[in-house]
Amino acid sequence: MTDPASDSPAPDLSVRVGGLLLKNPVLTASGTFGYGIEFAPFMDLSALGGIVVKGLSLTPSPGNPPPRVVETPCGMLNAIGLENVGVEAFLAEKLPKLAGVGTPVIANIYGKTVEDYSALAERLEGEPGVAALEVNISCPNVKAGGVAFGVDPSAAAQVIAKVRTRTKKPLIAKLSPNVTSIALIARAVEGAGADAVSLINTITGMAVDLATRRPVLANVTGGLSGPAIKPVGLRMVWEAARAVKIPVIGIGGIVTARDALEYLLVGAAAVQVGTANFVDPAAAFKVLTGIEGFCRENNIRAIRDFIGSLEV
Amino acid sequence: MFEKRVKIKKNEELGPGYFRMELDCPEIAAAGAPGQFVMVRVTEALSPLLRRPFSISDVDAGGSIALLIRVVGEGTRILSEKKAGESVDVLGPLGKGFDIGGLSGPALLVGGGIGAAPLIFLARRLAEKGVPGRVLLGGRTAADILCAPVFESLGMEAETATEDGSLGRKGLVTELLAQALTPGASAFTVFSCGPEGMLKAVAGMCRRSGAACQLSLEAAMACGMGACLGCATPRSGGGYLHVCTDGPVVSASLWPAG
Ligand SMILES: Cc1cc2nc3c(=O)[nH]c(=O)nc-3n(C[C@H](O)[C@H](O)[C@H](O)COP(=O)(O)OP(=O)(O)OC[C@H]3O[C@@H](n4cnc5c(N)ncnc54)[C@H](O)[C@@H]3O)c2cc1C
Ligand SMILES: Cc1cc2nc3c(=O)[nH]c(=O)nc-3n(C[C@H](O)[C@H](O)[C@H](O)COP(=O)(O)O)c2cc1C
Ligand code: FES
Numbered sequence: 001m002t003d004p005a006s007d008s009p010a011p012d013l014s015v016r017v018g019g020l021l022l023k024n025p026v027l028t029a030s031g032t033f034g035y036g037i038e039f040a041p042f043m044d045l046s047a048l049g050g051i052v053v054k055g056l057s058l059t060p061s062p063g064n065p066p067p068r069v070v071e072t073p074c075g076m077l078n079a080i081g082l083e084n085v086g087v088e089a090f091l092a093e094k095l096p097k098l099a100g101v102g103t104p105v106i107a108n109i110y111g112k113t114v115e116d117y118s119a120l121a122e123r124l125e126g127e128p129g130v131a132a133l134e135v136n137i138s139c140p141n142v143k144a145g146g147v148a149f150g151v152d153p154s155a156a157a158q159v160i161a162k163v164r165t166r167t168k169k170p171l172i173a174k175l176s177p178n179v180t181s182i183a184l185i186a187r188a189v190e191g192a193g194a195d196a197v198s199l200i201n202t203i204t205g206m207a208v209d210l211a212t213r214r215p216v217l218a219n220v221t222g223g224l225s226g227p228a229i230k231p232v233g234l235r236m237v238w239e240a241a242r243a244v245k246i247p248v249i250g251i252g253g254i255v256t257a258r259d260a261l262e263y264l265l266v267g268a269a270a271v272q273v274g275t276a277n278f279v280d281p282a283a284a285f286k287v288l289t290g291i292e293g294f295c296r297e298n299n300i301r302a303i304r305d306f307i308g309s310l311e312v
Numbered sequence: 313m314f315e316k317r318v319k320i321k322k323n324e325e326l327g328p329g330y331f332r333m334e335l336d337c338p339e340i341a342a343a344g345a346p347g348q349f350v351m352v353r354v355t356e357a358l359s360p361l362l363r364r365p366f367s368i369s370d371v372d373a374g375g376s377i378a379l380l381i382r383v384v385g386e387g388t389r390i391l392s393e394k395k396a397g398e399s400v401d402v403l404g405p406l407g408k409g410f411d412i413g414g415l416s417g418p419a420l421l422v423g424g425g426i427g428a429a430p431l432i433f434l435a436r437r438l439a440e441k442g443v444p445g446r447v448l449l450g451g452r453t454a455a456d457i458l459c460a461p462v463f464e465s466l467g468m469e470a471e472t473a474t475e476d477g478s479l480g481r482k483g484l485v486t487e488l489l490a491q492a493l494t495p496g497a498s499a500f501t502v503f504s505c506g507p508e509g510m511l512k513a514v515a516g517m518c519r520r521s522g523a524a525c526q527l528s529l530e531a532a533m534a535c536g537m538g539a540c541l542g543c544a545t546p547r548s549g550g551g552y553l554h555v556c557t558d559g560p561v562v563s564a565s566l567w568p569a570g
Contacts, residue, residue: 034539041313054541062551067532069542074358076534083541083552227358255358278535279353279361281315281403 011295012302013288015049017247017270018195019170020104020132022049025264025303026288029251029274030055030108030134030174031080032225033284035094036101039277043285046102049270053094055108055136058116058123060086065218070207075226075253076275077205079219082110087123095129104131108174114162121166132169135160135194138176138201150176150201153188164193172249175199175240177229182236183243190244197240198249198272200233226275227253234266241267241308255283257290264291267308313537314339315403321376322396327455330426331381331392338375340404344368346434347409347528347561350377351536353401354387364388365533367430367505367560368405370462380429380458406536410434410503410526410561412441417499419445420523421468422489422514424506428458430528430561434503435466446471448492450485450510454478486513493521504528515564525564531555 013024027050033039036051045051063083070077085094090107098105107130111117117135124130137159138150149155160173173189175182177200186197202223207216215221233252241248250268254260255276263271276283291303300306314337322334340350351363364387370378383392394400412419412434419438421431428449438445447463450473457479460470472480473488481488485506492500504514505528518525531543536556544552545559548568553559558566 031541032539034537038537038539042315063541063544065546066544066552068544069532069534069540071360071362074361076362078534078540078542080541083544226361275361275534278540279363280401281535281537 009301011292011300012304013292013295015269015304015307017170017249018132018172020050022104022270024049024288024291025268025270026260026284026291027052027106027249027270027272028277028284029272030136032274032277035090035098036105037094037097039281042281047288048103048284049288050104050106050131051098051101052106052108052134052272053090054084055082055110056084056087056090056120057082057110058087058119060084060089067217068219070216070222072205072207072224073228075224075228077207077217077222077224078202079217079222081219087120091123091127095127099129105129106132106134106172108134108136110136114159117159118162118166121163125167125169130169132172133163133167134172134174134198135163136174136201138174138178150185151179153184156185157188157192160189160192160194170195172196172198174201176201177203177232177236177252183239186240186244186248190246194246196247196249196269197244198251199240200229200236200252203229203232225253227255229253230259230262234262237263237268238266238310254287255279257287257294260287260291261294261306264303264307265310267310269307313404313406314343315401317399317401319399320394320396323392323394325392326380326458329383330455330458331383332369333379333381333391333394334376335379335400335402336375337377337402340368340402341371341375341377344371344377344405344433345409346412346437347430348405348407349536349560350379350402350404351406351533352379352391354390360387360390362534363403363536364391365406365536365556367528368433369429370432370436380426380432382426403536407556407560408558408562410528412437412443415443415501417501419443420489420492420500420502421445421447421463422485422502422504422506423447423449423458424485424510425451425456426458427504427506427510427528430505431503432459432462435463435468439466439468446492448473448485448488450474450488450506452476484510486510486517489514489517493517493523500524501526515567518564526561527564527567528561529553529555529559529567
């Protein structure tokens with residue numbers, strides 16, 4: 001990453017996120033980076049701060065009927081329905097391919113019941129290849145669960161407290177933006193033992209077809225992501241960062257280094273790049289090099305000094 | 313798999329609403345196989361945001377790939393207005409193409425409208441392998457029958473059908489297929505691309521006549537490379553196929569036919 005032509009020392013991009021020491025603050029968002037290995041042709045994965053893999057459930061899940069995705073102005077709606085290979089196939093087939101990848105692999109987990117979450121955490125506890133757990137209490141797509149935990153502070157706390165008893169790994173609670181007060185939820189999961197929070201997940205939305213008078217997505221509603229949601233993400237990360245002492249990971253509409261820096265400015269200790277990976281498979285790497293360039297240009301020696309430096 | 317900004321060598325209007333774009337892209341020309349596709353970023357701006365999928369319609373020895381583009385919305389309109397000398401960002405080659413490894417008999421290509429696109433590249437590779445074949449092309453009007461002379465130049469007899477009777481037989485391309493799939497014709501391998509309704513009909517006819525059949529499917533896509541799981545389509549026997557990685561070309565037996 002050091003530019004041999006430049007004589008200034010490389011900026012220190014390392015950040016600490018709830019017990020994880022990351023070499024830089026750029027991670028990839030769950031569900032937008034496959035199981036990681038798909039992107040190896042486009043960048044040196046070891047350069048990233050971390051990789052968050054597709055949400056895992058106890059048993060394989062086929063997901064929702066199609067259509068599952070549709071583009072919207074500066075964004076997209078998805079209703080994948082948390083399709084995934086299941087935790088056992090992940091451990092047997094996907095995780096070994098990431099062995100030696102040179103960056104922390106974070107498992108994103110979701111369940112329909114508190115017991116599902118705790119069983120997943122237990123199953124992953126002995127896996128040295130999993131650096132941390134990101135607990136998705138926010139997916140708006142699965143009718144039977146997900147959303148119920150993420151929008152109610154006491155239910156959110158219940159899930160996190162239970163997972164906490166099953167894992168010593170860093171525990172990140174991934175929060176839904178579909179709530180009235182993000183501060184309340186963030187404080188609830190902090191109190192239940194989360195080491196960090198990540199936000200935002202997608203915002204519930206809808207697209208309809210005037211010609212057929214039907215919803216575009218088979219699931220009727222879906223989750224909005226991409227550049228369109230960045231202002232919402234920034235506002236919520238700013239509110240969450242002021243509400244809790246644990247680190248906040250900023251997500252939502254990050255395409256460029258400037259977007260990522262805006263999240264760091266409002267208080268995110270790290271960021272995740274999501275939908276942008278679909279548009280440019282090297283997006284996360286470009287965000288990282290852009291952050292490094294910004295630090296050099298602005299004589300920021302350690303990115304830690306920049307984080308949360310917003311003047312209001 | 314390559315992701316690259318490439319120069320547009322040509323962008324010609326074939327007829328109302330149809331364009332043929334030639335891209336200088338030696339890597340994809342060398343690595344691509346018939347039935348595979350590319351994801352094209354139509355703008356550097358944030359809207360339209362997602363790349364658009366297009367079949368590789370042809371390649372040439374000079375390192376070009378050709379796309380056939382039907383204008384249906386904003387993204388395809390922007391592409392249609394691009395000029396030679398401008399550049400676009402392409403990702404590919406992607407997905408699984410037609411399986412032409414162990415063909416036992418002649419090939420029968422069945423295209424509906426813009427579905428002719430991947431069949432041209434297929435016809436070229438079949439001709440190189442010395443596999444005999446015919447092509448059946450259907451469309452609403454004569455303007456929707458694409459590139460019949462190109463197939464003929466590759467040694468394939470081309471038959472056409474239009475719904476309004478303005479070219480070839482008046483009716484659907486599946487009526488031509490029904491004639492071709494007469495008893496004893498099961499040695500054919502059918503390769504088809506076109507609208508979903510047509511593909512279902514083609515699959516059903518092949519199943520009933522015992523002809524092997526490969527279909528090039530479509531689905532709404534975000535990534536084109538297996539990362540988003542957006543491109544699901546039902547799989548025979550339950551669950552889903554992912555069009556960008558299990559396809560776009562699949563054996564008709566994997567796809568629940570109409
Ligand atoms: C594997 C694959 C290969 C393809 N190959 C070709 C090709 O060779 N040539 C070509 O012209 N097109 C091809 N397509 C279709 C092409 O990708 C779409 O037409 C294009 O993405 C539409 O973009 P747009 O912005 O112009 O339209 P949008 O604004 O996205 O959509 C406009 C209208 O077109 C409809 N539409 C959008 N996507 C599709 C689709 N995939 N199929 C049918 N209708 C659609 C929408 O529902 C909407 O009504 C292919 C699609 C796939 C999945
Ligand atoms: C296609 C798709 C699939 C997703 N799958 C998951 C998932 O499995 N688990 C999860 O916690 N978040 C999932 N997300 C949400 C993203 O991780 C991210 O929080 C959200 O998209 C906002 O970031 P972005 O605007 O950069 O995409 C998914 C998003 C998309 C677009
Ligand atoms: S289009 Fe993303 S997985 Fe197929």
